[in-house]
Amino acid sequence: MTEYPEDDQARPAEDPAGVGEQPAGTGRAPVEDPAGAGEEPAGTEPAPVSPPEAPPATPAGTEPAPVSPPEALPAAPAAEAAEPLQAQPAAAPSADEDLEEVELAPREKPEIPGADLIPDIVPEGEQFLDAEAQAAAEAEAEAAAALAAEEAEDTPMPIADATIDLAAGARYTATGKRKTAVARVVLKPGSGSYAINGRALETVFPREPLQRMIRQPLETVGFDARMDVVARMHGGGVAAQAGALRHGISRALIVADPNLRGELKRRGFLTRDPRVKERKKAGLKKARKRPQFSKR
Secondary structure: OOOOOOOOOOOOOOOOOOOOOOOOOOOOOOOOOOOOOOOOOOOOOOOOOOOOOOOOOOOOOOOOOOOOOOOOOOOOOHHHHOOOHHHOOOOOOOHHHHHHHHHHOOOOOOOOOOOOOOOOOOOOOOOOOOHHHHHHHHHHHHHHHHHHHHHHHHOOOOOOOOOOOOOOOOOEEEEEEEOOEEEEEEEEEOOOOEEEOOEOHHHHOOOHHHHHHHHHHHHHHOOOOOEEEEEEEEOOOHHHHHHHHHHHHHHHHHHHOHHHHHHHHHOOOOOOOOOOOOOOOOOOOOOOOOOOOOOO
16 A cells, blocks of 8 residues: 655545556655556656547557547538539629619609698688697587577477467556576567566676577567567576476467467477576585594
């Protein structure tokens, strides 16, 4: 067995491959000889130990075998290199040839979309309006046109079989109501004038929709230019008084001719609008609005 110096306490690593021991006095573990070349002759220095990745050392006097790199590909056979040039595929046409062909083709002028449409002439006053103002103006125009169309369709035809006595002293009275407004109406033969609390219709009701609503009963009967209206009103607001006046005129026409009841009722002139403002309750701010709840 190999003897080790006294100061060297470490034991050599085991040799699983069963390779022979190194000569005494070297102080190194024996190196495996994968080439199987055997031990070096006496009087020569030991071969240096190479890292695991390097190839094993060869004995003196022999040339190492050339090692080819692992990534290198095998050389192409000489037969393929000797193929004639005609077997290669034809080269693609160059970019210059494509440009020449494109330039030789005739150029067509693209059609402008909407060229056949007739342009709208915008007035000078409207050409500086912004988009929102134009949209609002268009919406108002459409609403006015729709309202006019609805009025033209819903305009009732006058009742042809109305028979009202238009004697000089004829008077037909009735009372109309709407919310808290009350109107006492008197119909008499005349030219179609209105006297409401001693004033004209346009003065008491300056709004056009309210004026049309008041004239509806007499226009439906066909006596709008043959009878005068004298009314005394109190209570309510402007809209409520207009509804009460129409209700009173319709009731007065029923007194003049009971046969008109069916047509006037079908159009809704004899129905009192029952929508009245609900009264305020104690402990509440309004009819139903309550104070905000506070836990503390």
